[in-house]
Amino acid sequence: MQVLSRTNQQFLFPRELIKSHSFEKVPFDFQDRLLHDADKEATDVVAHQPTLYTAKLTGILDWLHGLKNPGILEEKPCITPLLLYEEGLCLDRVLLHYEGNPQSAQLIRRFVALFDLALRKSSVTIISPSFIPKSKLKEEQDLIQMVNTVASETSFIKFNFSRIGDFWSYAVKHEYTLLVTTKNYQADLAKILFHFYKGGMWYDKLSFYLS
Numbered sequence: 239m240q241v242l243s244r245t246n247q248q249f250l251f252p253r254e255l256i257k258s259h260s261f262e263k264v265p266f267d268f269q270d271r272l273l274h275d276a277d278k279e280a281t282d283v284v285a286h287q288p289t290l291y292t293a294k295l296t297g298i299l300d301w302l303h304g305l306k307n308p309g310i311l312e313e314k315p316c317i318t319p320l321l322l323y324e325e326g327l328c329l330d331r332v333l334l335h336y337e338g339n340p341q342s343a344q345l346i347r348r349f350v351a352l353f354d355l356a357l358r359k360s361s362v363t364i365i366s367p368s369f370i371p372k373s374k375l376k377e378e379q380d381l382i383q384m385v386n387t388v389a390s391e392t393s394f395i396k397f398n399f400s401r402i403g404d405f406w407s408y409a410v411k412h413e414y415t416l417l418v419t420t421k422n423y424q425a426d427l428a429k430i431l432f433h434f435y436k437g438g439m440w441y442d443k444l445s446f447y448l449s
Contacts, residue, residue, distance in 0.1 A: 255297050258288035266355040269327045288318050295322040299435050315421040319449035324442055328415040332362045335405055335419040336381060338370035342420060343377055345449050349418050354388050362389040368396045402426045410441040418447040
């Protein structure tokens with residue numbers, strides 16, 4: 239699930255499946271814009287380089303299922319965040335994956351900074367490892383406080399999850415609508431989605447933000 243990092247290069251997906259956005263902050267009506275295809279030429283452009291790629295999850299999975307060997311999923315992802323959204327993106331219930339390291343902390347900070355305006359009515363949960371070093375406790379608390387300043391409701395839970403499948407299962411079981419995690423898990427996540435796509439456990443309200 240990735241595009242090349244240089245915008246002047248060809249996408250590894252068919253280009254028509256991907257949209258690029260150059261928002262400094264995602265607008266509060268971003269969900270409606272995606273739904274009505276109104277952001278082909280974003281009015282909030284502040285940079286030449288994209289700050290976000292978006293694609294319909296079903297379109298990406300349908301295309302990949304048509305490939306004989308979807309090895310594309312194993313290639314190095316680009317640094318630009320990718321939002322894979324289900325029909326009618328919903329930000330009502332957001333699950334943030336914090337791993338207790340600087341990379342995941344940066345992921346959450348950048349996500350909150352980008353989606354600040356769109357999260358004002360969201361219920362956001364940070365899921366963290368059951369044990370992290372004492373040196374990371376302040377970082378953990380700072381993230382909770384930061385999220386609390388933008389979301390309508392903030393919660394914090396700890397689990398000994400180590401695989402992306404655990405986070406996906408938890409998100410599906412508790413009906414979250416967006417899972418925010420690192421692109422380091424995208425290959426494993428793709429395998430899970432391939433396995434369950436259109437199956438009995440498929441939850442068609444869960445979108446994914448990967449960075």
